[in-house]
Amino acid sequence: MTRWIFIGSLLIAFGFAAVYTYLGGFRTADVTLETTTQPIFLAGRYFAGRVNSDGFGPLFRQAQQLQQTGQLRGDLANIYYNDPAGAEDSIRAFVGLVVADTTSQLLPTGYRYRTFSSGQRVAHARIQASYMVAPDKLYSGVKAFAEKQKLTLAHVYLERFGAADRAEVLAVVK
Template sequence: MNRIFLLLSLFLIVAVAVAYYYLGGFKKAEVKLETTAQPIFVAGRYFEGPANSEAFGDLTREAYQIRTSGKLRGTFGNIFYNDPAKASETAKVFVGLIVDDTVSQALPQGYRYRTFAGGQRVLHAQIEASYLVAPDKLYTGVKDAAKTQGLTLQNVFLERFPTSGPVEVWAAVK
């Protein structure tokens, strides 16, 4: 009986490790210090409150639905105005879609534009991983790079979650 439980436990551990591997959990984020060439436009809505709240989830689902319905062309993205690691307490985030410009598409009702400024120094992190594990890897990479390079984060972060390709974070630095 104990052998069955041992074998079942080992099988479960291996299955979880394989799933984590396929999600990209063992990869490290690639982080570079850059200067943004041009502004990045995000169309969406502002949210302030706990990141695990229903309202935050509703905004995320709304942005996903707007993109999939074709009402607005873009890539899912957020601008955090505080440390996302502390967002479970109070997130200050603009949730929406990263768009090419502010004139070629009509905004859905209630949506506004926000800009992640061009010409600013940022730590740009990217990783080929699932959105389930990527944020933790990206933010850990950004914080480690900032510490290593003696940079101070400004607590303004742009996240980009494309349907294919690497997940990215730009973190403004002083």
């Protein structure tokens, strides 16, 4: 009986490892220091409050639904105005989609535009992984890069999830 429990445990562990690998969990983020060359436009909604509040999660689902139905064209994205990994109870974020410009699409009710300005020095982290594992990899990559390069982060982050599981974070550097 103990042997079957051990074999079952191994199979379950192997299954979790296979799924984690498939999602890109063993990949590392590629991080470079860059200056943004053009503004990045986002259409979305602003949120300030507790991370675990009832209002925060639905913003992501609404943006994804608008993307899937074709009401808005673009990549899912967020701008965080404080460190999302370090925010224990409150967050300030703009949640929505990166759009090509501010004139070619009609905004849904309650949506506004925000701009991630050009000319900013950023630590740019990229990874090809699912949105379920990418944020941890991206933020830890940015923080390790900043520490190694002796850079100070301004705690403004643009998080973007594109097609084919391409994810990136642009972290503003002081």
